Amino acid sequence: MFDAHLHIFDPRFPLAENEGYLPDPFTIADYRKRMSRFDVAGGAVVSGSFQGTDQTYLKAALAELGEGWVGVTRLDLDATDEEILELDRIGVRALRFNLKRAAADITGMTLQALRAHELAGWHVEVYIDGTMLASLQPVISKLPALSVDHLGMSAEGLPFLLDLVDRGAKVKATGFGRVAMNVADTLRRVHAVNPEALMFGTDLPGTRAGRPFRDSDVDLLCDVVGTDMYAVLEDNARAFYRLPARERVVRDDPAPTLPLYRPEPPTLRLRRDELPENRAGDTIPFPAIDR
Numbered sequence: 080m081f082d083a084h085l086h087i088f089d090p091r092f093p094l095a096e097n098e099g100y101l102p103d104p105f106t107i108a109d110y111r112k113r114m115s116r117f118d119v120a121g122g123a124v125v126s127g128s129f130q131g132t133d134q135t136y137l138k139a140a141l142a143e144l145g146e147g148w149v150g151v152t153r154l155d156l157d158a159t160d161e162e163i164l165e166l167d168r169i170g171v172r173a174l175r176f177n178l179k180r181a182a183a184d185i186t187g188m189t190l191q192a193l194r195a196h197e198l199a200g201w202h203v204e205v206y207i208d209g210t211m212l213a214s215l216q217p218v219i220s221k222l223p224a225l226s227v228d229h230l231g232m233s234a235e236g237l238p239f240l241l242d243l244v245d246r247g248a249k250v251k252a253t254g255f256g257r258v259a260m261n262v263a264d265t266l267r268r269v270h271a272v273n274p275e276a277l278m279f280g281t282d283l284p285g286t287r288a289g290r291p292f293r294d295s296d297v298d299l300l301c302d303v304v305g306t307d308m309y310a311v312l313e314d315n316a317r318a319f320y321r322l323p324a325r326e327r328v329v330r331d332d333p334a335p336t337l338p339l340y341r342p343e344p345p346t347l348r349l350r351r352d353e354l355p356e357n358r359a360g361d362t363i364p365f366p367a368i369d370r
Contacts, residue, residue, distance in 0.1 A: 081147075081325075082122030083316040084228065084253040084280025085110060088129065092136035097128040105284040107143055113283060116294070120325060121147030121317070125204070127286070128177050132158075134166065141170045149320045151175050151204050156187045160198055167199035172320045178207040178215075179232075189218050196223050200321065204228060204251075209236015212243065219243065226278065226319065229254035230265050237265060244272045249319055252300055252311065253280035256290030266303045274307050278316040 088094060088105045095101075124140050126133075130153075137150045150171040154162070174192050176183065195201040202224035205215075209231030212219070219225060226249035231240040237260065244250060250269050255262045269276055279300060285291025301308040309327070317324060 080117050080119050080279070081313040081316045082114070082119055082281050082283075083278040083320075084125055084251050085122055085283045086127050086286065087124055087136065087140045088127075088284070088286075089136050089139070092130075092139070093133055094129045095131055100287065102127070102129055102284070102286045107140060110283060114281070117297075120313070121149075121322065123149050123151055123172070123280070123316070123320060125151040126153050126175055137171070138169060147322065149173075149322070153177065154191065154195075156184060156191055158191070160194070163195050163198050163201075167201070171201075173202045173204050173226075176203055176205045176207070178205065178211065185215075185218055189221055192222060202226065202319070208232045209240050212236055212239035224319075225249070226251060229282070230258055230260065230262070230269070232258050232260075234260040234265070237268065241268060241272055244269055244276045247273075248276070249278055249315070250276050251280050252277045253282040254285070254288060255296050255299070256285060256292070257282070257288035263299060263303055266300060270304050270307070270311075274304075274310065275315050275318075277304065277311045278319065279312045280316075 086102075086105065087107060087110065088102045089107075090104045122144075124137060124144070126137060130136060132153050132155045134152060137152055141148055141150055148170060150166070150169075151173040152166065152171055153175050174188070174195055176185075176188055176192075178185075192201070192203045203222050204226045205219075206228040207215070209227070210233055212227075212231070224247075225243065227240060227243065228251050230250060230252065231237065232254075240248075240250065252266060258265075266277065277300075279297070281292040281296075282288065283292055297312070300311060304311045313325060
């Protein structure tokens with residue numbers, strides 16, 4: 080499993096209130112404890128609105144998490160090329176456009192995103208209600224690579240989201256407890272447009288969500304995508320974040336199904352006049368057969 084969307088709120092590093100709210104601490108140790116029953120082999124640590132453009136927490140988190148983990152961040156608009164390249168070296172792979180809970184200079188962010196893509200191949204991750212996607216068309220059309228958080232948030236925005244998916248955008252299958260839509264139906268429709276679009280994430284710790292991630296969210300996702308579950312749970316995201324594919328060991332079935340033993344050819348139909356006679360010399364009675 081690759082967790083394509085989680086947050087770390089480490090009290091050792093600065094946090095700022097957003098709309099009068101400050102999250103409780105959620106450390107790497109807390110995350111590992113919560114996800115201990117899953118085989119998590121990597122993920123994307125996403126900067127939240129509480130962290131602004133601070134990079135110290137992200138650098139520390141990626142160093143502790145190690146190989147297979149990447150970062151998604153927000154930068155000061157005057158960040159230099161050298162800063163972008165240095166962050167890329169430690170595993171940052173994307174810029175986040177938080178257009179739901181943070182004021183933003185859209186023009187400046189777009190220009191920065193184009194520069195980061197040219198320098199380091201970064202993509203953009205958008206946190207926004209899907210109903211606003213249409214109004215952002217002039218911006219989105221300029222971005223070379225894009226993903227949309229939390230299934231686009233609302234059912235009303237689904238037509239715009241599906242149009243983006245058809246043009247190559249990725250969609251994070253995250254935040255099921257914070258969206259206003261039929262989650263299973265939305266997952267099914269996105270997957271039908273492009274099986275490589277969906278990327279699983281826990282959205283832990285689920286700050287301000289109606290409910291945080293549940294283990295059953297994975298079951299729901301797997302039920303919808305069926306045999307594509309490995310792609311959605313891991314492969315799609317690893318490819319998008321420019322990480323090598325994970326090799327899986329395919330174990331032999333300890334109790335394989337055996338072929339049916341058939342020592343002789345199947346019995347052929349006999350004509351009625353070929354049937355054996357009984358002792359009384361009469362033909363064995365059979366019900367009439369239409370010919």
